Amino acid sequence: MLAALSVVGVGVGGGALAWALQPDGGDGGGTSAGGKPGGSRKPSGRLPKELRDKGVVTIGSDISYPPMEFVRDGRPAGLDVDLANALGRALGLRVTFVNAAFDALLSGLHANRFDLVMSAMADTKGRQEGSTDGTKTGSGVDLVDYFKAGLVLVVRKGNPEGVKAPGGLSGKKVAVQRGTVARDYLDQLNRQVPEKLKIREFDSSAEVYDDVAKGRSVACLDDFPVAVHTAATRAGGTALELSGEQLEPVLYGVAVAKTNTALRDAVREALDRLIRNGEYAKMLKKWHVEDAAVERAVVNEGR
DSSP states (O other): OOOEEEEEEEEETTTEEEEEEEOOTTSSOOOOTTSOTTTTSOOOTTSOHHHHHHOEEEEEEOOOBTTTBEEETTEEESHHHHHHHHHHHHHTOEEEEEEOOGGGHHHHHHTTSOSEEOSSOBOOHHHHHTEETTEEOSOOEEEEEEEEEEEEEEEETTOTTOOOSGGGGTTSEEEEETTSHHHHHHHHHHTTSSSOOEEEEESSHHHHHHHHHTTSSSEEEEEHHHHHHHHHHOOSSSOEEEEEEEEEEEEEEEEEETTOHHHHHHHHHHHHHHHHTTHHHHHHHHTTOGGGOOSSOEESOOO
């Protein structure tokens, strides 16, 4: 269940907000302000002593990517928030989210401003090795994989144009947001289809979906979780739906410093328990992203 939240400070990590997650009563986890970490549960003995003594795990996140993490009614919400709270309960720790720019999350992890990073972060070899284009740029991280998602087509309800796969876009108008992975995918697709796509670019996701709803484009291409959330929550106008399979799915991982193997293993084991006991599946269903489930928690499986 979504935690009750309170703002616990500002100025963390260059002016970012921080929220402490305090699970609702009766679930056996978390703590109220001033209470012992994890309520009646002691912090897991698998955790590093420093974290056990502190009783709080600090998580860095760019809280601007619904449905994974976003601010709703002045506090964090989303799958990553729910999952972090469940992991906190399993580990006997309170959870604090710190909002920071995505590009600053891993540097904040290495600077010990965060214990973990949860921010729909793709598990890539570059992040594991701390490299970009084969060049070492910093310390790598370990990623505990918990989600698998790619790109997906979105069409008007009922799919009037019958577009079920990328090849069906040949010669048709397609909406996409500038500077995204989806835009790059369409460039590659244009080299393969018989007739080039008529790509309509926009600055915002809202404009992309509005273009499809108004029938100006037959489809748009977007990240699976964003597409699911938009189709499920869009108010007014023409309804939208997803079409076809996910394209080029990648793993998302919880980032942990490579030096913190005890925390990494504790998170992996806790996530595996949530998968086995069904709590993980319930959280994904709540956010309509069941198709992104992983079967077990693994480390550094991204490519």
